[in-house]
Amino acid sequence: GESVGLHLPTLSVQEGDNSIINCAYSNSASDYFIWYKQESGKGPQFIIDIRSNMDKRQGQRVTVLLNKTVKHLSLQIAATQPGDSAVYFCAEKGSGYSTLTFGKGTMLLVSP
Amino acid sequence: GAVVSQHPSWVICKSGTSVKIECRSLDFQATTMFWYRQFPKQSLMLMATSNEGSKATYEQGVEKDKFLINHASLTLSTLTVTSAHPEDSSFYICSAPKTNTEAFFGQGTRLTVV
Numbered sequence: 092g093e094s095v096g097l098h099l100p101t102l103s104v105q106e107g108d109n110s111i112i113n114c115a116y117s118n119s120a121s122d123y124f125i126w127y128k129q130e131s132g133k134g135p136q137f138i139i140d141i142r143s144n145m146d147k148r149q150g151q152r153v154t155v156l157l158n159k160t161v162k163h164l165s166l167q168i169a170a171t172q173p174g175d176s177a178v179y180f181c182a183e184k185g186s187g188y189s190t191l192t193f194g195k196g197t198m199l200l201v202s203p
Numbered sequence: 204g205a206v207v208s209q210h211p212s213w214v215i216c217k218s219g220t221s222v223k224i225e226c227r228s229l230d231f232q233a234t235t236m237f238w239y240r241q242f243p244k245q246s247l248m249l250m251a252t253s254n255e256g257s258k259a260t261y262e263q264g265v266e267k268d269k270f271l272i273n274h275a276s277l278t279l280s281t282l283t284v285t286s287a288h289p290e291d292s293s294f295y296i297c298s299a300p301k302t303n304t305e306a307f308f309g310q311g312t313r314l315t316v317v
Contacts, residue, residue, distance in 0.1 A: 099244045099245070123304055125306075127308075132294075132311065132313065133311060134207075134209070134296050134298075134308035134309050134310050134311045135247070135296070135308045136308070137306075137307075140304065180246060180247070186303070190237060190252065191237070191298070191306060192249075193246045193247045193248075194246060195245075195246050196245075196246050198244075
């Protein structure tokens with residue numbers, strides 16, 4: 092189930108389940124959205140991205156959905172594995188070399 | 204793929220001393236790099252944008268005299284935490300955009316000020 096901790100919401104799932112991590116973004120003018128995975132003590136790693144002119148993009152075991160009407164982004168992970176346990180951040184940016192703005196993050200805990 | 208190397212990965216320093224953190228883009232040139240700070244269980248907060256050949260741009264509330272940024276070459280940016288205090292203890296992360304849409308992150312630096 093999903094719970095809200097002191098700062099980071101946590102999603103706990105069993106190995107093999109599908110996981111859905113949600114993110115609300117703030118800027119309706121954002122052009123580009125990215126999901127990052129951050130393991131403890133490491134920098135963020137790119138997972139998948141999507142442009143504002145798309146509503147769905149699929150990668151290997153991951154799918155990103157974008158709903159611009161409600162400014163909502165989700166990351167779906169199929170057949171979640173213990174190695175997927177990490178904190179997941181969505182990020183948004185405008186066009187060009189504009190800065191990334193990160194969401195609050197969700198901790199994903201996968202039990203064997 | 205492109206790699207951004209950040210050094211050191213962790214450092215412990217005494218209160219009042221200064222600490223320098225390096226961020227290098229290893230296989231591409233970066234005229235811009237970004238420095239973030241992350242507290243435990245929180246998101247990345249942008250501190251400043253490092254610009255090669257010109258002054259860094261600091262976010263509101265970030266002291267430029269406290270966090271000195273130097274972007275001396277197209278592959279190197281440094282962040283110096285001056286006169287560090289325990290409240291500066293945090294995880295510092297750099298990022299370098301390779302294109303308009305590709306940004307790569309360093310491994311992060313865990314700073315502990317005692």
